[in-house]
Amino acid sequence: MTLRIDITGLPPGRLRFAASPLAELTAMLHVLAEPAHHPQLADWADGVWATMPPELARQLREAQFLWRSSRADFLVPARPRRTLTAELDDLDRIDDETYVATALTTTCGNNRLHFPAPSPLADRAARAGALDLAQARGALQEAFAERLLTDPTAVRAQIRRTLEHCASAFFDTAWTAIATELAADLRQKNDLLTRHGIEATLGSVSSAVTLAPDGNSIIVDQLQDNTTTAHDQGVTFIPSTYGRPHLVVIHAPGRPPVVQYPATPHNPSQPMAQETVALRLEALAHPVRLRLLRTLARGPHTNSELAHAWKLTPPEVSRHLAVLRRAGLLTARRQGRYVHYTLDHTHVTTLGSDLLAALMR
Structure with a gap:
């Protein structure tokens, strides 16, 4: 995009x-x-x-x-x-x-x-x-x-x-x-x-x-x-x-x-362990999940906010978020009646600094 x-x-x-x-x-x-x-x-x-x-x-x-x-x-x-x-x-x-x-x-x-x-x-x-x-x-x-x-x-x-x-x-x-x-x-x-x-x-x-x-x-x-x-x-x-x-x-x-x-480029990080690469790359392969991650990289968002922003139904967003959470790429925190989802920067960084930089753009 x-x-x-x-x-x-x-x-x-x-x-x-x-x-x-x-x-x-x-x-x-x-x-x-x-x-x-x-x-x-x-x-x-x-x-x-x-x-x-x-x-x-x-x-x-x-x-x-x-x-x-x-x-x-x-x-x-x-x-x-x-x-x-x-x-x-x-x-x-x-x-x-x-x-x-x-x-x-x-x-x-x-x-x-x-x-x-x-x-x-x-x-x-x-x-x-x-x-x-x-x-x-x-x-x-x-x-x-x-x-x-x-x-x-x-x-x-x-x-x-x-x-x-x-x-x-x-x-x-x-x-x-x-x-x-x-x-x-x-x-x-x-x-x-x-x-x-x-x-x-x-x-x-x-x-x-x-x-x-x-x-x-x-x-x-x-x-x-x-x-x-x-x-x-x-x-x-x-x-x-x-x-x-x-x-x-x-x-x-x-x-x-x-x-x-x-102003200057960041320093590259170390790659993650190979046994978890496949699960996370599969989660990232879907274009909708990648868009959701780029949104969540900027701060916590609720299911309804994500659905509204990307013109998806809440159940669609929930299914994609479930895949990302199973891959360890998201964290969730409840605040009253809202659940806020956030990118797990530590786990994403282990996939490579270029990926993290792409999500942060």
């Missing part, structure tokens, strides 16, 4: 490579919410949680749906700025309708399910649907969504304060430490673009990003079959250290497509 970004007639200079403090902070927040995705950062995450002020920790857990399974569009800027403050100022300029609809967009990986007009702010049925979806994420997230719909101005201000507190608590130190790595990656990409063109540059971004044979589209191996366009706006590429191994693509209507990619 692929995402196709139409770049017909787009000059190479409209491919923008730039670092984004807000996008990197969002990647760090994802690590804190899903440390199993990033075992190489486990010590860092443990240290941040151990020293974090309790109120900030509560606020991050409350709003984590903005960055846990995927990213809220406004947290990955299409036009990066040099400072976090400048990017937060840009975020403040978004109107309430766009902000709330984006914040409450439900996602399964990159299969983005946007609310139709009118937005949950203006329509009672849309509001009820948004709260129903938030409820599956837990009481904290449901209460947060309800406050956002009731008083978006106050909640938006709270989110900004939370992100600013993250800067002083851990982000500023981490951002300074990775500045050299990000700068080196940007120099490499811009040099490739100048000397060797778009195709070579895209190849250095990720093996999942290629130029179509006709040169008119960027093809991204992602969770969906979809098409967007970069006409007159260009494409923004943002390197990330803390986002590794994820490849995040944002293509909201009316804004340039944005690709956040790992």
Whole structure:
């Protein structure tokens, strides 16, 4: 499955490579919410949680749906700025309708399910649907969504304060430490673009990003079959250290497509024992199960969420989940009347780091 970004007639200079403090902070927040995705950062995450002020920790857990399974569009800027403050100022300029609809967009990986007009702010049925979806994420997230719909101005201000507190608590130190790595990656990409063109540059971004044979589209191996366009706006590429191994693509209507990619490749892991390979490869052979795993790699989802996202019946999803659980590729945790399924990163990693990276894209 692929995402196709139409770049017909787009000059190479409209491919923008730039670092984004807000996008990197969002990647760090994802690590804190899903440390199993990033075992190489486990010590860092443990240290941040151990020293974090309790109120900030509560606020991050409350709003984590903005960055846990995927990213809220406004947290990955299409036009990066040099400072976090400048990017937060840009975020403040978004109107309430766009902000709330984006914040409450439900996602399964990159299969983005946007609310139709009118937005949950203006329509009672849309509001009820948004709260129903938030409820599956837990009481904290449901209460947060309800406050956002009731008083978006106050909640938006709270989110900004939370992100600013993250800067002083851990982000500023981490951002300074990775500045050299990000700068080196940007120099490499811009040099490739100048000397060797778009195709070579895209190849250095990720093996999942290629130029179509006709040169008119960027093809991204992602969770969906979809098409967007970069006409007159260009494409923004943002390197990330803390986002590794994820490849995040944002293509909201009316804004340039944005690709956040790992600044450097990950280290390969050791293969798993041969006696369990057949069972797990058989489970992975079915295209629907592979799609479900790529969704679950981004965070816990319920049976009904998966069925809704992929237009399957709940019994169909249950049968596929049963196969994946027998193969040891999933874990399940009950929360009230919901059962949340999650990718077992440890067992998937034993199949090979390339598989894990493919599921994380």
